[in-house]
Amino acid sequence: MQHKKVTVFNGDDASPEVMKPTVELLQKLDLPITFEFPLVGDIAEKKYGKILPDETIASIDSADATLFGSTSGQSTAALFYLRWGKQTYANVRPCQWIPGYQSPMANPEGIDFIIVRENLEDLYLGLEGNIEDLHALNFYSKHARSSLTDLGPGRYAIKAITEAGSERVIRFAFELASKRAAKKKVTLTSKYNMLSQVDGLFRDIGMQVSQNYPDVEFESFIVDDFLCRMITNPHALDVVVMPNLYGDIMSDGAAGLIGGLGLAPSGCYGDDYAYFESAHGTAPDIAGQNIINPTATILSAVMLLDYLGFTEQAGTLNQAVTQVYSEGKVIPVDQGGNASTSGFCNAIADYL
Numbered sequence: 293m294q295h296k297k298v299t300v301f302n303g304d305d306a307s308p309e310v311m312k313p314t315v316e317l318l319q320k321l322d323l324p325i326t327f328e329f330p331l332v333g334d335i336a337e338k339k340y341g342k343i344l345p346d347e348t349i350a351s352i353d354s355a356d357a358t359l360f361g362s363t364s365g366q367s368t369a370a371l372f373y374l375r376w377g378k379q380t381y382a383n384v385r386p387c388q389w390i391p392g393y394q395s396p397m398a399n400p401e402g403i404d405f406i407i408v409r410e411n412l413e414d415l416y417l418g419l420e421g422n423i424e425d426l427h428a429l430n431f432y433s434k435h436a437r438s439s440l441t442d443l444g445p446g447r448y449a450i451k452a453i454t455e456a457g458s459e460r461v462i463r464f465a466f467e468l469a470s471k472r473a474a475k476k477k478v479t480l481t482s483k484y485n486m487l488s489q490v491d492g493l494f495r496d497i498g499m500q501v502s503q504n505y506p507d508v509e510f511e512s513f514i515v516d517d518f519l520c521r522m523i524t525n526p527h528a529l530d531v532v533v534m535p536n537l538y539g540d541i542m543s544d545g546a547a548g549l550i551g552g553l554g555l556a557p558s559g560c561y562g563d564d565y566a567y568f569e570s571a572h573g574t575a576p577d578i579a580g581q582n583i584i585n586p587t588a589t590i591l592s593a594v595m596l597l598d599y600l601g602f603t604e605q606a607g608t609l610n611q612a613v614t615q616v617y618s619e620g621k622v623i624p625v626d627q628g629g630n631a632s633t634s635g636f637c638n639a640i641a642d643y644l
């Protein structure tokens with residue numbers, strides 16, 4: 293087995309409480325992986341004079357992948373580097389119900405779809421500012437419903453959808469769908485009626501890319517309609533691709549369908565790098581209580597192992613999660629049980 297290096301950020305607030313035991317579980321699998329824990333945020337600034345020191349960037353760059361704990365500020369600089377610096381354009385967020393998850397749905401059995409969220413563009417460019425700074429542009433669009441100069445003081449944010457950025461993430465979604473045993477379907481969603489230019493382009497590219505995948509069914513829905521469908525008939529979905537902000541919102545909603553954010557893993561893939569993080573935040577309200585659900589982080593680690601080529605061990609760790617939930621004896625608090633974070637991780641460890 294080839295030796296691998298994984299860079300780990302424990303994250304902020306309650307995040308280290310799930311990240312540390314997850315790394316311990318990975319270590320228990322006895323794989324040829326070296327873990328590195330570089331500094332970020334205030335603590336890095338004290339030691340190196342920068343919140344994202346060159347040493348930390350070097351650790352990310354030289355690793356085969358990064359495992360990233362949720363951030364509420366301290367490690368945000370690393371998150372931005374992992375996304376834009378490493379060009380991880382496809383954020384893959386699986387939504388799969390397994391017995392033991394406390395879904396609010398009457399029939400959660402069989403919910404198994406994946407959101408592929410474009411991860412770098414759309415409204416996430418950080419190009420925001422004062423509306424009056426745009427007056428000088430004399431900006432005109434035949435699609436405009438109001439004029440910039442008539443608007444009073446306020447702020448703007450630029451939403452950009454590029455051809456190349458859309459093409460690569462939509463292609464990623466089709467590749468993923470064609471490898472899945474299930475329905476082999478890609479559903480695209482965006483607000484292509486109201487935002488006919490930007491979101492319309494995303495859909496047009498989807499239709500073009502779909503021509504290259506005759507074995508994969510393709511459909512598209514306007515995002516508000518999509519949300520209703522996702523809630524009323526999630527079983528019909530297989531792989532869903534959408535621009536960045538919708539993907540951020542829909543993936544939290546998708547987690548809600550199966551039982552909550554504690555269960556939502558994710559992986560962000562570029563052409564030559566990937567990093568893995570749960571879809572949830574840092575849960576500051578329950579920090580320090582040893583009750584945060586580690587499932588999302590453990591399942592993100594499963595995706596990491598798959599990416600590194602440790603397919604068998606990824607299966608073992610995944611199976612351990614399935615077993616513990618289906619037995620129903622050691623269930624985290626957010627899923628209606630009374631297991632602590634460490635109690636749940638110990639139960640997983642017993643299966644490894």
Ligand code: IPM
Binds near residue numbers: 363
């Ligand atoms: C996520 C998070 C991030 C996002 C935040 C922490 C910047 O909500 O990964 O879903 O909006 O992408």
Ligand code: MG
Binds near residue numbers: 540541544571
């Ligand atoms: Mg989010």
